[in-house]
Amino acid sequence: MAKKEYAFYPGCSSQKGASASNYLVSVNSMNKILDVKMTEIPDWNCCGASISYAESGELPRLAMNARNFALSEQYLPGQDIVATCAACWLGSRESKERLEHNNVLLADTNTALKEAGLNLKVIPEVRHMVEVLIEDLGYAELARHVKKPLDGMKIAGYVGCQTNRPFGISGESYENPMYLDKLIETVGAEATKYDQKVTCCGGALAFSEPDKAQAQIKDIIEAAYDSGAEMLVTPCPLCQANTEVYQGQINKKYGTKFQMPVLYYSQLMTLAYGGSAKDAGLDGQVIRARKMEEFAAK
Amino acid sequence: MTSVVATNQTILVVGGGIAGMTAALEAAETGKQVVLVEKNPYLGGRTVQLYRYFPKMCHPTCGLEINLRRLKANPRIQVLTMAEVTGISGGKGNYSVNVKLAPRFVNENCTACGECNKVATTEVADAFNYNLGKVKAAYLPSSMAYPQRYVIDPSVIGTAEASAIKAACKYGAVDLDMKEETVTLNAGAIVWATGWQPYDAKNIQPYRYGEFPNVITNVEFERLADPHGPTGGKILRPSDGKEAKNVAFIQCAGSRDENHLRHCSRFCCMASLKQTRYVQEAFGDAGKSTIYYIDIRAIDRFEDFYQEVKANPNVSFVKSKVARISEDKNGDPRLWGVNTEGYVRYSEPHDLVVLAVGMEPSVKGVNIPAEVMSDSSGFLMADPVNAGIFGAGCATNALDVNRAVQSATAAALRAVQVVNKVARAEA
């Protein structure tokens, strides 16, 4: 396979010491094994996420994303931008669409960019890490590298919203996307069937309206347990954080006994590819994934 | 080789559903030569797969019987079944048409005595029942099938079973060497009456058709209710054969939706209203129906029917496009949504969900000449300039049976106008 290079947009949460730092660790290990080269976009900035809508307004948010595009094109011309965070991916892709379909917005955005000494001509493709794995490498290639299949493990693939709607992974359905299940099976584990696969984790409301968000999280974890899953796997930092870190509070509120580890697909793959617990960033779990740690130790 | 007598004064009718049969009969009964081409082994199209018609609750085969009698009595119509038009050349007043004939493996000697069926062992999907059941590989599609002639499924050709089937026929009606053939025929005018197909409900993701066994379509429900259907007319749900006494009907399943069919399919509201009667018929007051709708389109005197159903305490109406369906542990489909009349949230389990899927014109995959125009939904539009090919029935618009026949009668005249012109020119 000809080595393909990508402009990497890690996003705020993936940074060292941030809430998804373990995601980044595992992605790096995974890509090393898969020989995927990603170069961080110099001086990238926050995408604004969906939640900033009230304060940001439209143009400022577009400008933020446009800045990343411009930087990417300037320093890594011709490369697709790859985001690991669902929100970053969605924010950027949405901005790309709007700018490409609205000349007024594009013109205004460029006027604003000028203030930062930048200019936007071409907008690069914006893709999620998962797209690169599925479309550029393919399941066969991903399977090829499996050294230690995760035999007998039962995992619920939790897709959530923003890698799935409104854009989604091409060829997948909004209501029952299969790509995550396929990834799970590619590394030898069993993807359990449950009906909360694409239920929202509450997103930003986890902060502002914890009760509403936690009610949704409860449904998700419960369904995952009912399906016989031992852990959850997601492609999205916010989904990961929300479904993992609030389990304690939910247990208090609802008297449940949730203790379900929530991992990233990249952690699974790193482990199946023979990576160590450290490579997979297992030390970054709030709810320890003991079974995985043991597996890694084997 | 099948021989067809046709000239540039012949009218070719493509599609042997009620629209096509009507166009053919009206033209022939006005003294015109007609060739009627149908892709199924039998005539009647989708109407014969319906249990009852709205609003009279009468049976489609009743009208079919009359039309078949008209057909049998009329020497001017030649019928080609298992036939599809593959190409048209020439122009108004002088078309040359290629018709591909699939082998039936049974010739006109067939007396429909059924001996072949007795020895057949293989079972194949029963297309007549939307594959809800199975039939033997030597079968008569239905008791009303015309031509009244058995069909042998290609899947058994070349097997010992086929030889057994051949041996069982005392009349040399089974011809295993039949091959696909293409005949070219002449026509002055063409009536295009290829009808419609139910929109593929699999595309409507939130309703999980194909994943949840108890989510079915309105056309399938017709077969469930029909005493001659796969369940002998018992309304049993697919997952566990339980009687479906609490049935939900979801309107605009695919219609009026820019993600699917942009047009309104017109017939689905009346079809669902009618189908609530099936539920009532089967279970009396124990049968409950709920119709989830955006607008009830019971146009003109059909309103009477709507009012009757509305007055039935066992039928309820919810103004809501159902957001999604989930499945309870006992197999009940659960409907989620909001009744927009005053914002009432619901999460309602039902025994069975019937998706009122819409109408898609069946004009795909057929080589119709460029001069035929179609609208944004794919329905054929009259072409004022080159008109020598005329749409009829549901190939031209989302129509109910009554209006499809009306449209076909009009199409017949347009075709007659063309061949009369040819005749005058040649006289």
Added chain:
Amino acid sequence: MAEMKTAAYICKGCELGARLDTATLVKTATKDGKMNLVREHDFLCSTDGVAMIRNDIDNEGVTHIAICACSRRAKTEAFNFTTVAMSRGNLREGVIWIRPDTDAARETTQEMAEDYVRMACAEVKAMQVPAGNQNTGTSKTLLVVGGGMSGMTAALEASKTGYKVVLIEKTGSLGGMAGKLWKRIPNREPFKAPMDSGVADLAAQIDADANIKVYLNAVIAKTAGAPGRFKVDIAVESGPTVTEDIGAIIQATGFTPYDMNKLPNLGGGQANVVDQLGLEAMAKAANGGPIKRADGKEVKSVVFVQCAGQRDATKEHLEYCSGHCCATSVKQAMYFKDANPDVDTVVLYTDLRMPGNNEDFYRAAQNKGVIFSKGEVSNVSASGNGCTVKFKDLILNEETSADADLVVLATGMVPTTGPDLDQLNEANRAAEGGDEGAKEQVIQMMSKSVLNLDYRQGPDVPQFKHGFNDSHFICFPYETRRTAIYAAGPVRRPMDIAQATEDATGAAMKAIQAMENAGLGKAAHPRSGDLSFPTARLEGCTQCKRCTVECPFGAIDEDERRFPLFNESRCRRCGTCMGACPVRVISFENYSVNTVGAQIKAVDIPDEFSEKPRVLILACENDAYPALDMAGMNHNEYDPFVRVIPVRCLGSVNTIWITDALNSGYDGVMLMGCKHGEQYQCHFVKGSELGRYRMSKIYDTLKGMNLEEERLMDLEVAITDIDTLPKKINDYAARIVEMGMSPFKGL
């Protein structure tokens, strides 16, 4: 015509040979059937078998053939001998397929077969090949009544097909309602804006068309005759009455809007409240500019009230929906928006009904800023310099109101049909009884007549639901109860212009077909092409008028001597007259009191000790007989003691058949006919109803004969009763056995 030579053919195919003693059947046909020629064949429908029959006809002079093989519904292509009289003895679907193949059953099965052979022989001997209508009209001119969209379309389409047309319009110009429109609902892509009505263009085409003769300010004074030979008197305002020879008629007399003055609570009659037609006038006056009210004020806000006086469950106003009004209001809202986007336009509806691609038209209106609200309007009242519309917003679930400079009421379509015939007949009866008020009423009703038909049964086409001249048949929208007279457009059913155009074209097709077939003496639907027609031996007629009254198609008048006067080309060959005739003087060449009577007599009636009852079944050939046939195809067994005779319609059943049967020792008689009543399924409209009515009279006769009422059983049968019918037959047979044998055997 050559002398009669009869032949019977016994088929041995399809197991007939194995299940039946065909040699005996041959004897039966020869001895009892008295056929001149009797042949067996192993496979009668084969090329060889058919050739054999053909040869007998061509070279042996055979004129009458009885085919004893499968059902008359099977193998019709093979057994297609149009030059001779033919009967079909149904030994397959009617005998071996409905009986078990057991030793026990063999005897009764054989008896059944023998009877059917006898019956086929008896029937064919009583038949003749129809000679064709002697009294055919030859006019191929189409009369179109009404010069609106439907009428103009019908006229032009007929002319394009090569026929002459007479078009009469009661006003001074062509165009009708469509002519009053500013623009029409689009009928082709893109469905986004109102388009030109095209009326002017059609009118111009008609003026330029030499085939079309137009009478303006004209009405029909009288329509006499029959298809192919109508004589129509046309009264032209301030001119002499003209008479035209006409072949067929299309009634396209359209509609009038429901009178909004009947809707005071919706502001009907108030200033600043108009109906849709009223708004069209305002739009025409505005000619694309801002629309102004009667008082000259430019309309800045307008509310459209849908279903005004329609879909009325209280039945005080119109019960039906007129179909076009939603799209029409959308169109009219666009009039405002296109002229000035700042005009506030609100459409208040309960169900927005815009089928097909009208959905796009709806979207386009929303895109132009038309506000749609699901609301139930309770009241429209004058307020300030405009109106206040009180309504319940069903989405926001609250009583509310909206102010507007103008309110448009979407009132419905009222068809322009003539008087309702039933009411008229009632009034006539009362008038004959000397009721002065009734006489007045009759005159008043007759003044409304559109066609002024000189028919025994009244001046216009019978009306269907809600006063429309529609067909009751879903499969046959152009079914008409007055042969060769077709309704088209909103007079037939509420519809918009697009549908009316289609409808008129279809009606033209049917009318042209009717003229052609009238010329050939052929029947119209449903017995299309039937050449037989009824004749009456007037010397036997008692002038009881039953035939003239009962004919569902008004085919029979009375001549000056008060004898029935048959108008064959109006006749649909159902035989209701034949069934009605108490003295049995009416018959068809191939269907008569004899063709059926002979079959009844031909059946062998075992004596009362045989424990072999006989039950006669008279089955309607349209639904009941096919149902029995399919029961056979599915091998659903039924009682061997029944003998089935198909009839054209229950209406053609003459009571003599029943009394004869019972007199000659049948133990029971079953009548199988189509559903009657409001949701009737009878293909001859009233046939099954009349038949049943007559039968109800027989019960007295039964009493007179000391027979139980159950000896006569009337069964309503649908074509789908394939599985249930055999059971019903068996139950009845069992009941007969309980009752015991008829005392009339062997008398």
Added chain:
Amino acid sequence: MSDMNQQMTAKYKNNFLKEIEEQAEMGDWVKMCMQCGVCSGSCPTNFHSGWDHPPQELFMLIRAGKRDEVLNSNSMWNCVSCYNCYVRCPRKIPITHIMHGIAEYAYRIGRAPKSQPTLHLSQTFWNNATKTGRVNEVKLTQTLYFKDGIASGIKKAMAMQDVALGLVKAKRLNPLEAVGISHKCKDIKGIHAMLDKARELEAKRKGRTA
């Protein structure tokens, strides 16, 4: 801005609809709604605790001219950006964005409900993110918890303690960020200039004072 609030709207007239079309992101789609309700039924928060007005009802209110009811509503603030409504809408209306757009507009003209938690989060997040170009999660959390003053802040912080601690243990919450040692963009100046310009242009386009 104040003039915006003086707006008088009449029932079932276009003026409020027009206002939304001009001022709210994607507001020109509101008129296309056909009241099927698929959006309302698709909203996850809607099924855990009802909204005052689900999207389709909000759109009807706008068309009915109920300005106060719409702008003062907390409904838009319930949106979790899950895009279920967006992908299911039969009219392809970008409902999620309209929710955000209406919320943003209500906030701009001072109509947002007092101390709307999600609004506060939105403000905090954006200011936090744009201050250095990247999000400082600790500061973000702190600001959020202490928005209602120390007392309740501590209570919330205590309530969330286990959560925070868990993250810290997992090295996914870096206390050092609190004292400013955190990720930031190099060209912060440029970013701020860019954003000022963007705000100015947007205000101009919408006829508002930035």
